[in-house]
Amino acid sequence: MTLSLHEDAFSDGQVRSKIWLADMVSQWAAKHFENFEKPYVITWYGSWVGVGPFLLLSKTNIPFSKLVLVEIDEVSLQTSKSILNHWDWRKDRVFYIKEDINRYVPGVSSAPSLFINTICEHLPSDQWLKNIPPGSLVILQATDMPHDEHTNRPKNLADFTERFSDSGLKILESAQLNFDYLNGKTFSRFMILGRT
């Protein structure tokens, strides 16, 4: 299989922010995850080439019965099949859905649900959040880094939290990671754990 790798997907900021997400899941699990022995249905929105889910599954012991990736770009989705092949050996466990997340309506499940969206700065609408069943855990990330595709960048952590609180999310935790590189580039990444 030919891999199409987007080099930015493996940038220090990308990888570090997903390792941070995995570390915070382990930290928040005891307090907020119903029962960490119960398998979760994990849905990752805008999964790109799969580095985020790869690091979450590699770095945590979160049990899951199903991992669903929803990504609009077919090439990225195909690449994530190679990145995630270790978890893909049972063919009814990892699902790759090519769809705009604002049009994707997840099914209601009796299993605990975790939805992850780390592309919030790209999204003009929060319709995808309204489609998530009530009672689900949600992890969100966004960055304030200026970029042509970052059309909905939060100003700071309070701004990010307020946006989703106004959209009806019950905020359980919030956190910030700062990046300060030797070339003078600085930006922050914000993260929320919430419940719909």
Ligand SMILES: C[S@@+](CC[C@H](N)C(=O)[O-])C[C@H]1O[C@@H](n2cnc3c(N)ncnc32)[C@H](O)[C@@H]1O
């Ligand atoms: C370039 S990456 C940026 C990653 C982000 N900063 C992060 O840390 O995860 C954005 C990904 O989201 C996908 N994407 C953007 N808008 C989308 C949408 N409405 N539905 C599904 N995927 C989307 C893009 O195809 C791309 O793979």
